[in-house]
Amino acid sequence: GQQLNQSPQSMFIQEGEDVSMNCTSSSIFNTWLWYKQDPGEGPVLLIALYKAGELTSNGRLTAQFGITRKDSFLNISASIPSDVGIYFCAGRGGSGTYKYIFGTGTRLKVLA
Amino acid sequence: ETGVTQSPTHLIKTRGQQVTLRCSSQSGHNTVSWYQQALGQGPQFIFQYYREEENGRGNFPPRFSGLQFPNYSSELNVNALELDDSALYLCASSLDTSKTQYFGPGTRLLVL
Numbered sequence: 084g085q086q087l088n089q090s091p092q093s094m095f096i097q098e099g100e101d102v103s104m105n106c107t108s109s110s111i112f113n114t115w116l117w118y119k120q121d122p123g124e125g126p127v128l129l130i131a132l133y134k135a136g137e138l139t140s141n142g143r144l145t146a147q148f149g150i151t152r153k154d155s156f157l158n159i160s161a162s163i164p165s166d167v168g169i170y171f172c173a174g175r176g177g178s179g180t181y182k183y184i185f186g187t188g189t190r191l192k193v194l195a
Numbered sequence: 196e197t198g199v200t201q202s203p204t205h206l207i208k209t210r211g212q213q214v215t216l217r218c219s220s221q222s223g224h225n226t227v228s229w230y231q232q233a234l235g236q237g238p239q240f241i242f243q244y245y246r247e248e249e250n251g252r253g254n255f256p257p258r259f260s261g262l263q264f265p266n267y268s269s270e271l272n273v274n275a276l277e278l279d280d281s282a283l284y285l286c287a288s289s290l291d292t293s294k295t296q297y298f299g300p301g302t303r304l305l306v307l
Contacts, residue, residue, distance in 0.1 A: 086237050116295060125199075125285050125298035126238070171237050173296075181251035181292050182228070185237035 089172055089186035097194050102159040104189040106172030114175040115155040116183065117146050119168045126171055130157070164193050199288050199299035207305045208276050216271045216302045220288030226250070227269040228296055229261060230285040238285055244269055245292050281306045 088107045096102055106115070114133055118126035130141050132148035132155060139146055143160045155172055172186040200219045208214050220227050226245045230238035240253035244263035258274040267288070273280055283303050287296035 086239075114295075118298070123283075123301075123303070125201075125300045128295060128297060131295045173238075181243050182240040182253060183296060184240070185230075188235075188237055 085184055087172060087174060087184055087186035089170075089189050091189060092187065093190035093192070095192045095194060096162055098162060098164060100162055102162055102166070102191060103156065104158075104170060104191075105154060105156045106174070106186045107154045108174055108184070109153070110174075110176060111152040112174035112176055113152070114183075115146070115148050116173040116175075117144075117155070117157050118171045118173065120171060120188075121168050129170075159191075162191075162193050164195055167191060167193050199286060199297055201284075201286055201299040201302050203302060204300070205303045205305075207307065209307050210276055210278060212276050212306075213272065213274045214276060214304060216273075216284050216286075216304070217268065218271070218286035218288075218299055219268045220286075221297055224288035224290055224297075225267050226289045226292050226294070227263055227267065228287045228289070229269070229271045230287065231255070231280075232283040232285055232301070234282070241271070243292065250292055276306045278306050280304065 117129045120126040130146040137148040145158045147156045169188045173183040175183045202217045228243040229241040232238045242252040243250045247263045260272045263269045283301045285301045287298045289296045
């Protein structure tokens with residue numbers, strides 16, 4: 084099935100470091116969502132973006148809706164051990180488009 | 196306000212059998228979307244139900260079917276199970292078809 088490209092696929096970082104990941108699409112999207120998924124659980128919504136250029140924060144997390152509307156970025160500042168997990172982006176096209184397309188995921192591991 | 200719940204949490208079936216998975220949407224949400232997440236992959240959209248009608252479908256065969264009830268809870272039915280149907284099945288509810296989706300914990304299905 085169709086999936087968005089996320090990079091990096093996985094990353095090991097030291098506690099306290101900042102993290103950046105991105106998601107790209109070949110199509111234009113009107114909504115970008117970022118989720119975090121822990122093993123064996125459902126994805127939990129982190130940040131929702133609805134407008135090109137929008138920059139939104141949620142605590143130590145900041146996400147941006149790319150101005151081309153074909154990409155989005157997630158940054159985590161001062162990482163902590165509980166940031167470990169898989170981060171997924173999801174995008175949705177214009178009005179009348181009902182489904183979200185998910186990225187391939189970025190696996191984050193934090194070394195204490 | 197209760198979140199999205201799913202049952203059962205785990206299920207083991209054999210090839211050729213049929214399975215029904217259940218989802219209760221978040222209070223006030225009239226839209227339910229179902230996703231299949233294979234190991235190591237992002238969620239893949241199966242279909243969406245809005246006010247008891249199918250509102251869109253992904254690239255899944257007809258043996259994947261669903262229902263939505265007047266209280267907006269939903270079922271996913273899979274007939275003639277195949278080994279490749281083994282996955283985490285996620286349901287997500289939203290205020291309506293265009294709004295942000297919130298996921299349940301998922302049902303892990305193993306087909307032997």
